[in-house]
Amino acid sequence: MGNLNSGVPKGDLKNKWTNYKDSIDLVNPANKRNIDVIVVGTGLAGGSASATLAELGYNVKTFCYQDSPRRAHSIAAQGGINAAKNYQGDGDSTYRLFYDTIKGGDYRSREANVYRLAEVSTNIIDQCVAQGVPFARDYGGLLDNRSFGGVLVSRTFYAKGQTGQQLLLGAYSAMNRQIARGKIKMYNRHEMLDVVIVDGKARGIIARNLTTGEIERHSAHAVVLASGGYGNVYFLSTNAMGSNVTAAWKAHKKGAYFANPCYTQIHPTCIPRSGEYQSKLTLMSESLRNDGRIWVPKKKEDVESLRKGSLKATDIKEEDRDYYLERRYPAFGNLVPRDVASRAAKERCDAGFGVNQTGEAVFLDFSSAIVRYGKEQALLKGLDENDSSLIKNLGQEIVKSKYGNLFQMYEKIVDENPYETPMMIYPAVHYTMGGIWVDYNLMTTVPGLYAIGEANFSDHGANRLGASALMQGLADGYFVLPYTIGDYLSDDIRTGPISTESKEFEEAENKVKEQLSSLINNKGKHSVDYYHKKLGKIMWDECGMARTEDGLKKAMKEIKDLRDDFWKNVNVPGGLHEMNKELEKAGRVADFLELGELFAKDALERNESCGGHFREEFATPEGEAKRNDKDYTYVSAWEYKGEPSKAILHKEELIFDNIEVKERSYK
Amino acid sequence: MNLKLKIWRQKDANDKGSMVDYDIQNVSEHMSFLEMLDVLNEELIEKGVDPVAFDHDCREGICGMCSLYINGEAHGPDRRVTTCQLHMRKFKDGDTIYIEPFRANAFPVVKDLVVDRSAFDRIQHAGGYISVNTSGNTQDANAIPIPKDNADLAFDAATCIGCGACVASCKNSSAMLYVSAKVSQFALLPQGQVEAKDRVLNMVNKMDEEGFGNCTNTGACEVQCPKGISLDNISRMNREFLSANIKKG
Amino acid sequence: MSKSTFYTSVGYKILMALSGLFLMFFLAQHLTINLLSVISAEAFNDASHFMGTNPLVQFLLQPVLIFAVVFHFVMGFILELKNRKARSTDYAYKNPSTSSSWMSRNMIISGITILAFLALHFLDFWIPEINTKYIVGDMSGLMPDGSFRYFQELQHEFQSLPRVIAYVVAFGFLSLHLLHGFKSSFQSIGLTNGKKRATLHKFGNIFAILVPLGFVFIALFHFLTQSH
């Protein structure tokens, strides 16, 4: 077990980034023209990085598996993006955002990175507004904010329930400008299947053209992975169907350490599953918890009648409802962080209070908010405060203006009107804090290979606060990577173009082709989805919201067996040299089957509960997570050794100089 | 419920393609349309038949990747939803469902139900951006207040997901709704004013070059658009186009 | 204006709209004058004579009108052809009525009907008129008996039932054409917006129904008030 060097610059926390930027090597503009950079991914991280690198003058080649860069899964982010602007004057500051993020992450993230993130957060908003991102505004024409879970200030900027979309389209437009100038060459419908390492440095990738099936070699002086998170290892998650770990996993197998794979965020407010055929889960933005109150019935009889359909939620009297978050966490109430809210929902459902047939749902109720807003409006407009149907109408209008699209989405999926009856929600896999290990420069353990956005192990420790992933993706892409990569590339100004004719490219290409052919030629008896669903079930049961030593050991074994079975019995129809969606899926599932095992191994190794990682053995008597700071204040970075189970652990000790490490309490 | 599906099958861009019939049993009304196709594909794979290729990704109506033409309507019979948000409760036992790709010469079929919409991207390259550097050295975000009404209208226009349903449902295969949404978003914001004239001219030129048809204001696009992008945007673009020409002289 | 401006789809649209707007303006004017024939033969004769001999009308408005008509339908055909070419493989199953009106989808059909009507109409009125005035060279507008010929000629045309039927059918199609054309032209030049849209639509529908109805009335009036 080695100790990893994160390369954090010396000096005062507040000045680290500024000093660092002042002291790094720069590449002169004329030389940038001779340097190629590959970016894999066009989400907020990859899109913003591609645009900025191109603008600086590098030749950028960008890849995404969708038919357009605009469709990266960042598009789906709903709630908002944090920034320490303090426009609301409620006491926000860079330090407070830093503090909240470290605390929210359960003291498992790197101080210097988080501080830098908080510091550049304000630039993001300026940048996006200049690009024409239509954030929500108040009647004075100024930017509006909302609050999110786990914090006491309103620092979240939003564009209705489509913040990710608007930010991504901003980055997409910045990319388009560079594509038009010829500085970005865009490869849509291309999937990266390996990194190529030449003389110890990342020098290119092997990609499959998903339209023709052709295997292509692409070279560059540096490779940036911005390929998003791996939540789909659970099969069901709020990720897009194509979200995958392939790019990151292939990098891992080529030497990049994989950090904290077990840190997964299970989001408390998602639409419960409805049947076996379910292909994915849909998130209902956390912002709903600003106005929605979460509850289950107090009485078991009521639960029974709800499930039978003989009782409606609205019939249950106020005193028979258990607003369990407000009960357990009076200070934060419904706005506790996600991990806490999710576990609390699971606790109630496990205790038999789940409100739907499957027993896996709780209510998210807007009726008090509707009344509150209705009264407020009635007062403002000088109308009768006691006319309850008027109040309801007025209140519904306000709720509609805030969450209209989310309510519509819910109604389309569930076929129930959430303005009238409470929503039913249940936690679902949503985000992966873990990812490829990177140093302060966002470089992985492979020189010249960078990872940004959700793909890296990021700044969120063991739990991410709402609205911070968008912030991190854009911070990495617009403001951090473009500086730090220059420091590395300054050595490459005389290298000249990288040839794709080397034996390293040849080898990598052959391996990729081999894997694809063996999938196609296998002609087994089960479809890819069969395996993916099985893997998902193991992951959810044993590596989900609560984990145990026995369960994790069992998971490791089961996943290994499933993987062996996959390679023996999978059936991938179609051919290699054509568009073949099953083949694409097969490659992704093959990698998930390896990652899953490392995931369980990591969870097993971490004998504590922190953030999204909850081990039943390590809990307080009230059922709250119990950290073990003495033994586990480190990042687990795993080195690949031929098999996930044989991975070697490297530790990066986490040092907290600027913040007091405390028990994380939201009571 | 049990359904009869008539699906467009086409091996690749050069294949002629044809409609093929499939039967599917025991479809739950709570399934989404794409989940129904997933089930069909699982059955096809089991039988050794090539599964039906279709585009999809987010499955929550925001990425714009899914794209089917179902019973003569883009994204099917429900309104304000994408195909991935369409649920089987919109159909009845015994129904026959026609499933075709979005059709327009500017959207060539790649395989089965998958089409190539890169023409949309190329239109954006022609001007769908504001030329600011991404350096972060911009002025404070609150330096220019923007009236809420304009901000809201700009937002509404900006919610276009680039799915192409407007083109698919337009009898002329016109991309006016899509292009006008982007032109409008920027025309409504002070940041977008500077380049407004060139933007509208360049984007319209590119749109024509890509082989989309001419709008004759039939309005089908607005009805079929999953995001409810308004015809007002087309009107605004026409106005912007006129005034850009007059001002440029 | 830049040279290439109107060679774009939006440019064509705007020109199409301008010609359409002009034609609608002409139609309103034409209806007014022709309605006079119902009220008083004399007034109609005076107005017709004025219009028929006023140089401004004859040598400016008339050529503009002819140009507008020709431009409008030629352009209509060109656009229709282009639009058909934009989708060479059509859908197997079509269900267009769920999202657009018949009128809006079939402007070419209503347009062709109007064109056919115009051909007949020109044969009936315009060609004899031009013949009398510019070929024969009789600018007096008088008949041998010394009274104006216009009203007589008009009445004469509406003696035949088949012609009246043809006219009335054509006016029906004109109404369909305008039911879409009116609002469409405002949309094309960018004047429909937000709240204005609904008002314009209402007004457009009234125009599109009343104007052709007016023509129907004239045709029937003259047919019914003559002895056959």
Ligand SMILES: Cc1cc2nc3c(=O)[nH]c(=O)nc-3n(C[C@H](O)[C@H](O)[C@H](O)COP(=O)(O)OP(=O)(O)OC[C@H]3O[C@@H](n4cnc5c(N)ncnc54)[C@H](O)[C@@H]3O)c2cc1C
């Ligand atoms: C439903 C939902 C709601 C969310 N809401 C919020 C929110 O309100 N606030 C917030 O801060 N965060 C939110 N998040 C989290 C946040 O959206 C993501 O963490 C973030 O957008 C990730 O951005 P990214 O750029 O790292 O990756 P992504 O946006 O996922 O992009 C990944 C890119 O990589 C490409 N790619 C992947 N693999 C390959 C490959 N092998 N080859 C080639 N290309 C590849 C893809 O094509 C894509 O372009 C939400 C997430 C979800 C799922």
Ligand code: HEM
């Ligand atoms: C006096 C007679 C006519 C009037 C008043 C008239 C009026 C209009 C108007 C107002 C429009 C809408 C323009 C727009 O959308 O911008 C229109 C469109 C159209 N007209 Fe006519 N029209 C007439 C004759 C004809 C004729 C003879 C044809 C011949 C084919 C024709 C074919 C069309 C077509 C195809 C369109 C649709 C094109 C489009 O909307 O862009 N019209 N007409």
Ligand code: HEM
């Ligand atoms: C009952 C209905 C109508 C009557 C009685 C009528 C009568 C006439 C007459 C008398 C003329 C000759 C006038 C002249 O050239 O000075 C004329 C010309 C013309 N009419 Fe009509 N008309 C009728 C309907 C229409 C309609 C519906 C249209 C259009 C769709 C139309 C289009 C024209 C045109 C384009 C000319 C040629 C005008 C010119 O060049 O001056 N008419 N009409």
Ligand code: SF4
């Ligand atoms: S305008 Fe509507 S239909 Fe057209 S691409 Fe945008 S969202 Fe799709």
Ligand code: F3S
């Ligand atoms: S459907 Fe087509 S005709 Fe115009 S109004 Fe929409 S683009």
Ligand code: FES
């Ligand atoms: S799959 Fe993303 S919109 Fe349908």
